[in-house]
Amino acid sequence: MKTTFDTIVIGLGGLGAAALYWLSRELGADLLGIEQFEIGHTQGSSQDHSRIIRLAQHQDIYTDLARPAYAAWYEVEAESDVKLVHITGGLVIEEFGVRDTSRVGTRDLNGYRNAMTRRGIPFEALSAAEVNRRWPQFALKDNQAAVYQPDSGFVDAGKGVLTHLALARARGATLLDRTPVRAVAPRGQGSVDVETAQGVFHARAVVMATGIWTNRMLARAGVQLPLYGTQEQVTYFATPHLKECSPRHFPVWMFHGAHSFYGFPVYGELATKMG
Incomplete structure (x- = not known):
């Protein structure tokens, strides 16, 4: 060769x-x-099967990267005729009163709402009760709230x-x-x-x-970069409620509280995924 x-x-x-x-x-x-x-x-x-793709960002630099990322994936789908992007809608959930607000910066619901408003990205602000009514798979508490962005989803x-x-x-x-x-x-x-x-x-x-x-x-x-590796552990949770937790009925989600998590509907494995 x-x-x-x-x-x-x-x-x-x-x-x-x-x-x-x-x-x-x-x-x-x-x-x-x-x-x-x-x-x-x-x-x-x-x-693995899934990575979140979303327009819901809390900083303009990421919001400005997100739209071209969607366009690039759709171009690859068109050339290959392979389904890669799965739109589910997405929730960003925040639990209030449990985080050091001096260290949060824009990574809170206000930051997400402001960034999406500046870029003209549609979203809904939802109370805990509104989330629980629309998606009874969740059980948000009174000190929690969310924003919902309908274009969020995941890439295989x-x-x-x-x-x-x-x-x-x-x-x-x-x-x-x-x-x-x-x-x-x-x-x-x-x-x-x-x-x-x-x-x-x-x-x-x-x-x-x-x-x-x-x-x-x-x-x-003679070049060394300041790089280090971390292990990102994800867990699959089996559920008997496959339809309720399918991509058609269950959004991708991110949770900001004392600890931060993210999750996916059932896809690739017969289980939901959380990291």
Whole structure:
């Protein structure tokens, strides 16, 4: 196989797979994607069935990113004819009187309402009783309230990775999995060497979507970034109420209280999911 490409993308999880796809629309066969594990592995941040997508944000910078994100996913769906985005509506719930308000910043219902109002995003402000009436799956207390945004939902994360990669391959990109990268070394004059277990590849540019493995690859270049990994634990809760907790009847949700949680309807597993 060829060893010189315009661009090499290292790490083919959620971000890397998306980068590979969008670059393939411009570069075609002059693009290489490298993954140290097998395609679709479960050792990174992009496995599992669902990730929340939402216009309900508490800062303008995220609100401004959200709308193009929806458009990008819908474009991928149109090209692949694969369903990836599932709209359920979404609740942001706050419990009052249990948080240190000096540390909350805009991450409260006022922050969400203000950000959505500034950007013209429709929402409803709901009391605990209104939430409980509309969705009896919830049991909010009197010191809790919520905002509801109808465009919220989730993206099928694992399927999204595989769809991006399949479309990139269809546009000519080369994919190498089970190929650990040992080092990334700039050579000057617009040239970067990528040393792997299968040999050295060369490119004008390299995109690294490599998470906690980044610094190991950059060590030879004398670059170390302030990165650290955390474990995000999610739990599935089995329920006999499958219809009531299905995506048609149960919204994605976020809870801000003494502790923060988020959750999903039944999808992928016969259970609701909370993290």
